[in-house]
Amino acid sequence: xxxxxxxxLFVDTVSHSFRPATSGWFGPKVETRPIHNxxxxxxxxxxxxxxxxxxxGKKTLARTILGLAKPETGQVTFLGQDIAKLTRADKxxxxxxxxQVTPQSVAxxxxxxxxxxxxxxxxxxxxxxxxxxxxxxxxxxxxxxGLDHVAAQSELEDLSLFQQQLVAxxxxxxxxxxxxxxxxxxxxxxxxVQARLLxxxxxxxxxxxxxxxxxxxxxxxxxxxxxxxxxxxxxxxVEEGLAQQLLExxxxxxxxxxxxxxxxxxxxx
Numbered sequence: 001x002x003x004x005x006x007x008x009l010f011v012d013t014v015s016h017s018f019r020p021a022t023s024g025w026f027g028p029k030v031e032t033r034p035i036h037n038x039x040x041x042x043x044x045x046x047x048x049x050x051x052x053x054x055x056x057g058k059k060t061l062a063r064t065i066l067g068l069a070k071p072e073t074g075q076v077t078f079l080g081q082d083i084a085k086l087t088r089a090d091k092x093x094x095x096x097x098x099x100q101v102t103p104q105s106v107a108x109x110x111x112x113x114x115x116x117x118x119x120x121x122x123x124x125x126x127x128x129x130x131x132x133x134x135x136x137x138x139x140x141x142x143x144x145x146g147l148d149h150v151a152a153q154s155e156l157e158d159l160s161l162f163q164q165q166l167v168a169x170x171x172x173x174x175x176x177x178x179x180x181x182x183x184x185x186x187x188x189x190x191x192x193v194q195a196r197l198l199x200x201x202x203x204x205x206x207x208x209x210x211x212x213x214x215x216x217x218x219x220x221x222x223x224x225x226x227x228x229x230x231x232x233x234x235x236x237x238v239e240e241g242l243a244q245q246l247l248e249x250x251x252x253x254x255x256x257x258x259x260x261x262x263x264x265x266x267x268x269x
Contacts, residue, residue: 052232
């Protein structure tokens, strides 16, 4: 796989832009390039962070990695397969192996179902039909995210926001994916709850050797989670390297600015 047997995901010089179909009242609308010539490699068991402002293109990059947006140039290879060239049937087979957790994940779940039922639904979708295997996987996912029996048997709407986030993570990992793409994991949570959620993500990586791509505006938070980080500005990678190295000796001015903003926010909290 591109000269590296340990590579799980390879984003190779990918660009994706939006071209409005119609012009505005004051002339042609300007083409926007959410991502431009982005190259990103994720190894088996590695956690890679994507840090940047809200307009940096993180969401578009995540959607492109997941095959939800087709790159205009370049390609995304997962487990040796070019995602854009897969048939719908092949993409369905790949879906349990590549999962996502977004701030909207909870809203996409049926709040009238129990946590247990939601996880079983995910397994049925992934063609895991054996009842004993379903029980094993559900129990494992609930244990890994720290949800007890009471929470498992409660309807989603009766759980706290933090517990709902844990259900969304369990829903993503119950299919035993190879890669999980996590977008803005701490969004909407207070500092103490954020710390608990980050502990869960660290536990998943430690116990499952799960590969993750995690995006956030908070470079310090990502630095505590990730092995490597890339800094995205206006859709382009301006710096990348080991997470600790970027935190201690940032080279690019944009990286330094993100670091200062994160530290200022920590002081104000």
